[in-house]
Amino acid sequence: MATKPETAGRMPGGMHRGRKEGSRTFRQMWKYKALYLISIPGILYFLIFKYIPLGGSVIAFQDYNIFKGFTGSEWVGFAHFAAMFEHYDFLRILKNTVLIGIYDLVIAFPAPIVLAILLNELRLIVFKRILQTVVYMPHFLSWVVIAGMSVAILSPTTGVLNQFLGFFGIEPLYFLGDNSYIRSVLVGSGMWRDAGYGTILYLAALAGINPELYEAAQMDGANRWKQTLRITLPALIPTIMILFLLHMGKFLDFGFERVWVFLNALNTENGEILDTYIYRAGLLSQQYSYTTAVGIFKSLVGLVLVMVGNYLSKKSTGEGLY
Amino acid sequence: MNRRMSKGYQVFNILNLFFLSLLGLIMFLPFLNVIAQSFSSSEAITSGKVSFWPVDFTWINYSYVFSDVSIWRAFGVSVFITVVGTLINLIATATLAYPVSRQEYIGRRMIVLLVLVTMIFSAPLIPNFLLMKNLHLMNTPWAMILPGAISAFNFFVMHSFFKQLPLEVIDSARIDGCGELRMMSSMVAPLSKPVMASLGIFYAVGHWNAYMSALYYIDQPKWWPLQVKLKKMFETDDISIDPGASQFSDLAHTSPEGIKMATIIIATLPIIMIYPFLQKHFVKGLTLGAVKS
Numbered sequence: 024m025a026t027k028p029e030t031a032g033r034m035p036g037g038m039h040r041g042r043k044e045g046s047r048t049f050r051q052m053w054k055y056k057a058l059y060l061i062s063i064p065g066i067l068y069f070l071i072f073k074y075i076p077l078g079g080s081v082i083a084f085q086d087y088n089i090f091k092g093f094t095g096s097e098w099v100g101f102a103h104f105a106a107m108f109e110h111y112d113f114l115r116i117l118k119n120t121v122l123i124g125i126y127d128l129v130i131a132f133p134a135p136i137v138l139a140i141l142l143n144e145l146r147l148i149v150f151k152r153i154l155q156t157v158v159y160m161p162h163f164l165s166w167v168v169i170a171g172m173s174v175a176i177l178s179p180t181t182g183v184l185n186q187f188l189g190f191f192g193i194e195p196l197y198f199l200g201d202n203s204y205i206r207s208v209l210v211g212s213g214m215w216r217d218a219g220y221g222t223i224l225y226l227a228a229l230a231g232i233n234p235e236l237y238e239a240a241q242m243d244g245a246n247r248w249k250q251t252l253r254i255t256l257p258a259l260i261p262t263i264m265i266l267f268l269l270h271m272g273k274f275l276d277f278g279f280e281r282v283w284v285f286l287n288a289l290n291t292e293n294g295e296i297l298d299t300y301i302y303r304a305g306l307l308s309q310q311y312s313y314t315t316a317v318g319i320f321k322s323l324v325g326l327v328l329v330m331v332g333n334y335l336s337k338k339s340t341g342e343g344l345y
Numbered sequence: 346m347n348r349r350m351s352k353g354y355q356v357f358n359i360l361n362l363f364f365l366s367l368l369g370l371i372m373f374l375p376f377l378n379v380i381a382q383s384f385s386s387s388e389a390i391t392s393g394k395v396s397f398w399p400v401d402f403t404w405i406n407y408s409y410v411f412s413d414v415s416i417w418r419a420f421g422v423s424v425f426i427t428v429v430g431t432l433i434n435l436i437a438t439a440t441l442a443y444p445v446s447r448q449e450y451i452g453r454r455m456i457v458l459l460v461l462v463t464m465i466f467s468a469p470l471i472p473n474f475l476l477m478k479n480l481h482l483m484n485t486p487w488a489m490i491l492p493g494a495i496s497a498f499n500f501f502v503m504h505s506f507f508k509q510l511p512l513e514v515i516d517s518a519r520i521d522g523c524g525e526l527r528m529m530s531s532m533v534a535p536l537s538k539p540v541m542a543s544l545g546i547f548y549a550v551g552h553w554n555a556y557m558s559a560l561y562y563i564d565q566p567k568w569w570p571l572q573v574k575l576k577k578m579f580e581t582d583d584i585s586i587d588p589g590a591s592q593f594s595d596l597a598h599t600s601p602e603g604i605k606m607a608t609i610i611i612a613t614l615p616i617i618m619i620y621p622f623l624q625k626h627f628v629k630g631l632t633l634g635a636v637k638s
Contacts, residue, residue: 066459069463141361141365160620305471
């Protein structure tokens with residue numbers, strides 16, 4: 024075994040005991056100066072593009088004026104946070120965001136789990152491969168493309184779906200131009216795009232199950248359903264819990280793009296979420312401080328949900344993010 | 346594999362096969378519908394005759410798209426952002442992840458923390474927008490490239506990859522009198538090809554599909570990427586809320602649906618072309634990242 028480079032670098036320092044700790048550190052740094060040199064752009068990136076905007080979030084506590092800047096603008100404390108909850112628009116949009124979040128959690132989140140278990144039961148390997156290729160594909164389409172396809176497919180006059188529904192005598196539905204359908208469209212399009220792709224991690228977990236467990240269960244007379252309930256599902260619990268916690272952190276973060284591409288004058292009432300509101304009121308109507316406060320509120324809720332979820336999950340299943 | 350097949354299990358197998366086939370069709374048919382429409386005449390589309398096979402087969406939609414200079418321009422912008430952006434992503438991610446993965450790097454814990462914090466706390470839209478404005482990056486392609494130069498998630502994937510590199514190789518290289526930089530280019534870089542390919546492909550697909558950053562930071566058509574151009578084309582619908590959409594009204598009169606579908610196909614073609622390669626890599630990339638997180 025070769026000498027560890029760290030010890031090699033320390034040796035001269037050990038001979039001259041009088042030397043300060045600092046100079047030893049410096050000499051080691053100098054020896055590996057190339058490492059520090061190449062890491063500078065990456066560090067600068069995080070400081071400039073991530074930490075400066077984080078610091079810039081203080082405008083939520085100001086009446087930010089673009090001409091006066093951060094230093095010249097007046098401080099208003101929590102006024103914007105208080106104003107949020109007196110705003111009819113905000114409360115309506117928060118309700119939309121929470122409702123869409125719940126639908127997504129209840130309907131879209133479990134879909135990959137069920138799909139992975141069903142895929143795992145397939146014995147025709149070739150068919151399974153083809154199916155996987157097909158169901159992973161939509162994940163790589165942009166939301167703009169998906170919205171464009173949806174406009175074509177869901178159109179009340181020319182869309183295939185309404186033609187299909189017509190066979191059953193159902194009158195054409197205007198899916199994208201009606202407040203009562205928009206939330207289903209938003210959650211449904213997400214499932215179409217990501218349910219297949221979401222199975223990858225679960226399938227990896229399923230592949231790791233020891234086959235002897237199933238054989239032993241069979242000896243004991245457990246049928247397939249019992250085996251799924253007692254072996255397959257428990258094996259998935261760690262993966263499910265971790266993905267669930269990550270999902271909770273993004274509960275109010277349904278996603279800007281996936282909603283914005285579907286919104287129009289006829290469905291904004293029920294379809295608008297916090298992210299699109301922040302863009303509309305913030306960038307387009309220039310309420311800079313107010314929408315930054317909304318953004319901070321959203322992040323804090325996400326953080327609290329993850330922490331509470333992590334605590335509960337650790338108590339009940341022993342799984343946690345940290 | 347030789348599990349006893351009970352009657353119930355056989356029934357389940359058949360139902361499962363049927364259900365999954367149906368699901369596969371639901372995933373696949375929308376593609377077929379869009380392809381069929383892109384090859385159909387506008388009369389056939391507006392009268393609702395087109396489902397999964399072209400009606401009145403025509404190339405006219407594609408020839409319109411190919412003759413539209415603004416679509417070509419947007420295509421070019423997207424190619425530029427994807428190629429340059431991905432190169433910057435890979436270089437920036439690797440040059441931070443590699444040093445920080447080395448034992449000799451003092452302060453590596455601090456850097457890992459620096460990156461981790463950005464995964465938990467991210468700034469709202471407006472402070473990011475003000476930064477772009479102050480850096481004078483608005484209306485330049487760099488506004489679509491630099492803000493996402495390093496994804497924290499990909500940083501951790503690469504970091505754990507570099508950590509697993511066999512240290513004996515690095516040590517023997519040093520004994521041979523290799524400098525740090527030589528060692529990176531001749532030893533580390535060739536070894537990291539697989540992880541570079543996996544992450545590069547993730548970054549590239551992200552750039553190609555990016556819409557949000559262009560919407561926020563670009564308001565001149567000159568630097569519109571393909572996704573923005575496509576969205577503008579769809580805003581010509583009667584339910585449009587975008588006042589800028591009127592400039593496409595001439596386009597709306599020729600064969601709106603067919604042209605839109607042809608543009609969708611052209612915007613998706615690069616993804617479909619690399620998909621076999623993509624599929625080889627994303628399973629690896631995703632499970633690799635999962636181990637770490």
